[in-house]
Amino acid sequence: MDNELLIQTEGLTRHYGPHVAVAGLELSLAKGEVLGLLGPNGAGKSSTMQMLTGNLAPSAGRILIDGIDLIDEPLKAKRLIGYLPEQPPVHRDLTVDEYLRFAARLHGLPAREVKTAVERAKTRCGLGDVGGRLIGNLSKGYQQRVGIAQAIVHAPMVVVLDEPTVGLDPIQIREIRALIRELGQEHGVILSTHILPEVQAVCDRVQIINRGRTVFADTLAGLADRHAAPVLMAGLAHAPAIDELRGIEGVSAVEPLPEGRFRITHAEEAGFAERLAALAAERGWGLCELTPERVTLEQIFTDLVYRERVEAAA
């Protein structure tokens, strides 16, 4: 993966009246990368995507698309983006071909290239045999594909897809995911979703957003690494000094969590948990919880989002 950044945002912020939808979001996308934006409902995913595609003006911050400022030179920057909003922006009274031709012309393709571009987009989205049909008569899944075809017809550098698999059946979902992976090879793709396995299936990198902020960002490869290191979650009623825990043989890191809980990373060792329990009993730490941690995206997601909610309530 090279380091050419297709999208870069600085302090992206958006208010709706007193409500802050996006608060100082930093986001970047490299070429050949699929970035998953994850977040609960109302986290600011859609607002972020609307800002990235020029549908919504940010209250503060900068957006660079391949080095071009979206706010200073919107026409130049928008040429490089393809966008599928939550609801596919299809004209129901046009046929697929007519609609895609219009979308291609609208994105500034010269007339002689339109035909091949439309054919290419149709083939990629599996729309080959519905070109002459009215979009309004197509099923939701096909309309969604027309929406994606519209976003890629002008071969943009960046494709922004807002919940591309919503409302599709499982087979269609698989096809769309395969398409997204394929797109990710030559374009950069940002997609938002709240389906966790989807991120694991198609993304190279994941960024979890909650209440307008990035609460977690890592590559999926990095996630797998976390998975590799054995981690114990320990709850201690009478916790000792953290250095005492760090001093235990085989422990490589200790991270204190609220309410007397600790996240202990240790070396690969079969009987470590047993040894830790014995030690806790011996020294009277009041062990009340000891669970091996399996780092899955789902866990990270629920932990982060839940913790934020608790903090917000406090």
Added chain:
Amino acid sequence: MILTIAGNELRRMFYSPLAWAILAVVLFILALLFLVFIENFLTQVQPRFAGMDGAPGVTDSVVAPLLLWAGVLMLGIMPLITMRLFSEEKARGTLPLLLSSPVSMTQIVLGKYLGVLGFVAVMLGLIVLMPLSIAPATSLDWGKFASGLLGLVLLLASFAAAGLYLSTLSAQPAVAAVSSFGLLIFLVILYVSGSSPGSASELFVYLSHFGHFLSFLEGLFNSADLAYYLLFIATFLTLAVRRLDNERLQR
């Protein structure tokens, strides 16, 4: 780019039954009126004024009322044409296609506006066939005819601009249609109240778009009237651009 949007708009208009229904109804009604005016001219006007100098001719008693009625009919019809411009796109969520394309807001608005004008041109083209059909049999006053037609074009263009602006305000086409209709009727009422004997008001007549139309029908080409329409159109189109830009900035 503007033409791409205009072309698409016009094409989609003719894909909907609405456009055809509107054309059919308007032409049917105007054709009936046209016959009535001719009948009236043949039985009433012609016998009475035959041989008089400066008497009202065919153009005054057939063509001018026809164009006037076309204008009156369009008070109700134009809102139906313009309501879909932005309201429907908002309601169906198709606006992002335009907004995320490399086109400016001005281009979007002008494109859609030209699309409507294209439809108006088709309609006027068909309406004009009626007076033209009697041209071989009589002598039309071409100057008056052209001036009246220009007036009608400007009047309808001003209706379209107002309707376009109002359709950016609402996501419901029906609301857009009703409010455009209200605005257009309001301007007519300004004329009626401004020119009524008791409370004549120059200002009201000036503000109303119908007042300016009537002088065109009389064959009076006044650049002040032309300027009125151009300003009217420019104002509403600018408002529409501003409104859509504000939507992106909404706080």
